[in-house]
Each structure stands twice: as C-alpha cells, then as structure tokens.
Amino acid sequence: MSNSIPKTMTAWRQNAYGGPESLTRAEVPVPQPGEGEVLIKIGATSLNGADIRIMRGDPKLVRLGSGMRGPKEKIRGKDVAGTIVAVGPRVFGRSVGDRVVGELPGGGLAEFVVAYSSKLSTIPSGVDDKIAATLPLAGGTAWQALESVNTDRGASVLIIGAGGGVGTFTVNLATWAGAHVHALCSPRAIETVAALGAERVDDRTATSTESLASDDYDVIVDLGGVVPLRELRRLVRDGGDVVEVAMGGNSVVGPLGRAIGSQAMSTWSKKHLRPLLATKRPGLTKTLLDLVASGEITPHIDREVPLDSADQAIKALDDGEVVGKILVVPGS
Numbered sequence: 001m002s003n004s005i006p007k008t009m010t011a012w013r014q015n016a017y018g019g020p021e022s023l024t025r026a027e028v029p030v031p032q033p034g035e036g037e038v039l040i041k042i043g044a045t046s047l048n049g050a051d052i053r054i055m056r057g058d059p060k061l062v063r064l065g066s067g068m069r070g071p072k073e074k075i076r077g078k079d080v081a082g083t084i085v086a087v088g089p090r091v092f093g094r095s096v097g098d099r100v101v102g103e104l105p106g107g108g109l110a111e112f113v114v115a116y117s118s119k120l121s122t123i124p125s126g127v128d129d130k131i132a133a134t135l136p137l138a139g140g141t142a143w144q145a146l147e148s149v150n151t152d153r154g155a156s157v158l159i160i161g162a163g164g165g166v167g168t169f170t171v172n173l174a175t176w177a178g179a180h181v182h183a184l185c186s187p188r189a190i191e192t193v194a195a196l197g198a199e200r201v202d203d204r205t206a207t208s209t210e211s212l213a214s215d216d217y218d219v220i221v222d223l224g225g226v227v228p229l230r231e232l233r234r235l236v237r238d239g240g241d242v243v244e245v246a247m248g249g250n251s252v253v254g255p256l257g258r259a260i261g262s263q264a265m266s267t268w269s270k271k272h273l274r275p276l277l278a279t280k281r282p283g284l285t286k287t288l289l290d291l292v293a294s295g296e297i298t299p300h301i302d303r304e305v306p307l308d309s310a311d312q313a314i315k316a317l318d319d320g321e322v323v324g325k326i327l328v329v330p331g332s
C-alpha cells in the first residue's frame, strides 16, 4: 500500500449485540485489500434501519446471518461512498483515485474500508460522496418496492411511514414515475414528504387507516409493519398490490409469521400482499446515481455527523429522530 495510507484508523467497533452504547470508538489497523478488492478512503457513510437491526441482533432470526454470539462484522455502516486509495490483485477496470459507492456487509463507521470492486458503482462527477452514500440500500429498496407494481402516471399510491430513509425515496420515486402519492408519516416529516412530491400528507399518529376509504389505492407501500394485513387488503383495489417493506413481527422470528399470512391471504385473491426482500444491486445504484445527476430525484439528508460522534448518529436513528437520511462523515 502507498506510504500516504496510515497504518491505523479510527473505527466504531461492536463486540456484542445491544444499543448504541455497545459501539466503542477504537484505533484499529487499516484493512488491506485482498483479491478482487479495493481500499476506499471513506467520504461519507449513510445509516439505515438495517444497521440498527444488526446492531441489536433483532429479531433473533437475523443472527443466523450476522452471527449467533455477536456481530461477525464488528463495524456497522453498510452504505459507503469514497475514493479508492489502493487496489488489490485481480481488480480490473478500477484505479486509485476513482470515486465509488456501494452497499457493503459493514465497515462504514471508519476512515477506510475494503470492498469487492465488482459490488461497487462509479460515482459520476456531478454527484458528491454524501449524496451518493444515501442511495444503495434505501434508494435501492424503494426502487425494488415499486418496480413490480403499477406506479404509472395516474396510479394512486399510499405510503405508510413515509418519513424515513426508504420512505422518502419511495415518495420521490413514485412521484417521479407519475403516481399520485398519499403519505402517512410522523409530524416531523410532513414538510419534507410534501416537498418530495406527495399530493396528500397526513400525520400518521393522528390519522388511523380506518378513516380511509376501501378499495381506493392501486398500490400501498408499508414501512411500518403494524397495520393489520386485513386492513391493508381492505384499502387496496382489486388487481392492486400491498408491498410490505417493514413487516413487524416478534423479537424471535420477526416478519416470518406476517410473510406466511400474506401468502395465505393472497391465494385466490385479486389483491396481492407482497413481502419484499430487497437485494444488493450495483446496477440499480448506477441508475439512481444517474437520476440524481440529472436532477430527477433529490435525496433528503436530515443531518451529517462527524465520525467521532458516530454513536450519536446511530442513537438518533434508533430513537426515530431522523427524517430521510443521516450521514457519518470522516474528517468533518
């Protein structure tokens, strides 16, 4: 590695599942890129609901993937943007100095991270690292929630819990596609969600879905996971879809019961309940980068926090204080 790369870096490590207090600031070795990998100097990391789930190991089902005794990946932070500073063996088509973004298994709450080159997208010159870092997981999930349902011009779309990372992208993308969006969100998010294009925005803490008319929506995207499935089914038209992004559930198996219920209720029904399992898609991140570069969508950044205070950023997200996205920015 080049001499300008330090031997150690600041990172927030987590040895045991728990709340934000389980993260500890530490000085750790800068990782070295292996075969097919690059070393990224991080420009910005955006936090997601998924970071909270892994931090807490909640529901317990996630521990089958993230580690039974504690998180296998010790550093939270999946959505990372920055500049390549070293390239490992057998990396083709990328060089030191390239700016890249991607959804990683973790490692973002640090100054440097290694990533497989093939999982990254190149950031176009008109997009800065902070905006790019908002896109892979939250923007990618919103896109996947909408891609197999009808959001054509004129479709009516209800978005429940529209004020978070995935929610704000869902409002933005559905509006961009030409749909009429009705959003339910927490009071602090109302102004932002309206500015992103929702035609009607209601305070979800004061508006029960029971007050909404039956068979009124072509699509419902649910980011809360608490409205009963029968109620969601009542609100959507015949031929329409309910996309369950957050599926609630208990602390052991999480959304599994609700997913099985959705399957059962959709059989022989003209109303489709669709649990979503979003996947990492670098090609989709590229599409979102292009939409941002051309000004067609605008990620909403609530705030930026320096790396030294990353535990406070995680706490703000865990406490439900964030509208849109929160960033951790090394060197700020």
Ligand SMILES: NC(=O)c1ccc[n+]([C@@H]2O[C@H](COP(=O)([O-])OP(=O)(O)OC[C@H]3O[C@@H](n4cnc5c(N)ncnc54)[C@H](OP(=O)(O)O)[C@@H]3O)[C@@H](O)[C@H]2O)c1
Residues within 6 Å of the ligand: 047, 048, 049, 050, 053, 137, 138, 141, 160, 161, 162, 163, 164, 165, 166, 167, 184, 185, 186, 189, 204, 223, 224, 225, 226, 244, 245, 246, 247, 276, 277, 278, 279, 317, 320, 322, 324
């Ligand atoms: N299925 C998948 O593949 C997939 C992928 C990514 C994320 N997710 C899930 O999607 C959800 C959002 O993720 P995120 O990264 O956007 O997290 P986030 O930025 O922390 O946003 C969470 C949002 O959820 C909404 N919410 C919370 N409790 C609610 C309730 N009782 N009723 C309605 N809405 C509620 C809130 O919206 P308001 O501010 O409007 O109240 C909140 O802002 C999380 O549950 C996450 O686990 C699922």
